[in-house]
Amino acid sequence: MQSIGIIGVGEIGRAMVEGLRDGGGASPEVFLSPRGARTAAELSERFEGVHVCADNQGVLDRSEVVIIAVRRQDHHEALAGLTVDDDRTVVNLMAGVATDDLRRTLATGAPIVRAIPLPAVRERRSVTVTCPSHPVVDALFEELGGALPVPDEDAFNVFSALTGTLTAHYAYLATLTSWATGHGIASDAADRYVRGLFQNVGRSLSDGTRPLHRLAADHETPKGNNERIRTTWFDPANAATLKKALDGLLGDLKQDGAPAPRGR
Known part of the structure; x- marks a missing residue:
């Protein structure tokens, strides 16, 4: 070429x-x-x-x-x-x-x-x-x-x-930093820590030998902190809401003349 x-x-x-x-x-x-x-x-x-x-x-x-x-x-x-x-x-x-x-x-x-x-x-x-x-x-x-x-x-x-889930991920991270600052943590310190925390998560994704559900299980301890947040916040109702939003976006993408998505 x-x-x-x-x-x-x-x-x-x-x-x-x-x-x-x-x-x-x-x-x-x-x-x-x-x-x-x-x-x-x-x-x-x-x-x-x-x-x-x-x-x-x-x-x-x-x-x-x-x-x-x-x-x-x-x-x-x-x-x-x-x-x-x-x-x-x-x-x-x-x-x-x-x-x-x-x-x-x-x-x-x-x-x-x-x-x-x-x-x-x-x-x-x-x-x-x-x-x-x-x-x-x-x-x-x-x-x-x-x-x-x-x-x-x-x-x-x-x-x-x-691809429509990308900015939701950034907003999730911003919500974590906002929560921390609400509990007295300096905003720059909260931002730095959350970035480092999820950069490490990103690096673990390069391990293609483990499916995503296995990575999630490997990063939590039974009855530990991660399991608590996953099961109390990201519960079946939360997961169903996410899937419903994706179904709605997919329907728009399939329809000729549907309202344009605001971006990827």
């Missing part, structure tokens, strides 16, 4: 560029759309071989693989009237925009692959779900931490819904 284009240079677009250019070795030329002008200009200044095009058609004309990362509610306006040659490969990062919808908008016979890269692609340690499997696209994301192809959009939407 000699060239990659990105239309819609937000946080994920930035992370992909950084992952590609900071990884060492040869990397493809990158062409950025003027959407997200400040980010695009900054990336072009930082990295050799990263260019900002005058418009979205310029990105398409110069790129073998084109990544579309505009906001879901803006995609008809941003992509209308563009010409996408059939020898291009289109990668759709827009949550809730099905392949058939995007193909109608672009009026192209080019391969279209959906993907869910996360910000950790900048460090080349994020597994990216793709649909359907495509050798060029999967190879691209393997370079950025790994590819996880799924066979159809029903499965893809389940993974897309899972």
